[in-house]
Amino acid sequence: QSGLTQPPSASGTPGQRVTISCSGSSSNIGTNTVNWYQQLPGTAPKLLIYSNNQRPSGVPDRFSGSKSGTSASLAISGLQSEDEADYYCAAWDDSLNGWVFGGGTKLTVL
Amino acid sequence: QVQLQESGPGLVKPSQTLSLTCTVSGGSITSGSYYWSWIRQPAGKGLEWIGRIYNSGSTNYNPSLKSRVTISVDTSKNQFYLKVSSVTAADTAVYYCARGWFDPWGQGTLVTVSS
Numbered sequence: 001q002s003g004l005t006q007p008p009s010a011s012g013t014p015g016q017r018v019t020i021s022c023s024g025s026s027s028n029i030g031t032n033t034v035n036w037y038q039q040l041p042g043t044a045p046k047l048l049i050y051s052n053n054q055r056p057s058g059v060p061d062r063f064s065g066s067k068s069g070t071s072a073s074l075a076i077s078g079l080q081s082e083d084e085a086d087y088y089c090a091a092w093d094d095s096l097n098g099w100v101f102g103g104g105t106k107l108t109v110l
Numbered sequence: 111q112v113q114l115q116e117s118g119p120g121l122v123k124p125s126q127t128l129s130l131t132c133t134v135s136g137g138s139i140t141s142g143s144y145y146w147s148w149i150r151q152p153a154g155k156g157l158e159w160i161g162r163i164y165n166s167g168s169t170n171y172n173p174s175l176k177s178r179v180t181i182s183v184d185t186s187k188n189q190f191y192l193k194v195s196s197v198t199a200a201d202t203a204v205y206y207c208a209r210g211w212f213d214p215w216g217q218g219t220l221v222t223v224s225s
Binding site: 003035037043044045046047050056088090096097098099100101102103104 | 159161171214215216
């Protein structure tokens with residue numbers, strides 16, 4: 001199954017702004033909204049951003065999402081040590097009639 | 111708030127069928143227009159969507175797993191289920207259940223395929 005493409009790793013120092021990209025196609029990101037999930041070590045993933053740029057209640061406004069064409073991005077500003085986690089993007093794919101995930105990006109706070 | 115909990119055998123023999131249950135608490139599985147999904151994650155790897163079910167019983171499956179996967183629901187028990195047949199070591203993973211566009215998630219359950 002074709003998935004979404006994310007960089008395997010990203011890093012930044014405390015206080016910095018980091019962005020993580022997610023590339024797809026016309027059948028997924030190009031047509032449908034994108035969600036982002038944060039997975040802290042040893043825990044289940046948690047919804048971080050939905051509908052491209054909406055934050056669920058309780059998610060700090062340091063996290064933001066955007067989408068343009070067949071790509072999406074997650075931005076984290078004011079990076080903190082507790083942001084060290086794996087981040088996944090996901091979108092519905094109309095051709096596959098199913099959800100597709102990105103491969104995940106491991107964020108390291110230096 | 112709604113919580114999900116996976117349960118089932120942690121060890122399955124090769125060629126047998128993996129069976130898991132997801133129990134929904136804090137709300138009815140029939141309330142809201144939600145699909146209920148299964149997702150898995152092999153150790154050290156990314157997330158793979160397995161499939162989903164609506165409370166009416168309508169399903170969608172990952173094409174790469176469709177021939178071996180069955181998802182069902184029992185609204186009277188507020189549970190939905192996953193069966194994966196003819197398992198191999200490649201099916202060893204943490205299996206999660208989740209609501210809608212994956213919010214919330216269960217805590218996950220590790221299933222190991224080994225003789």
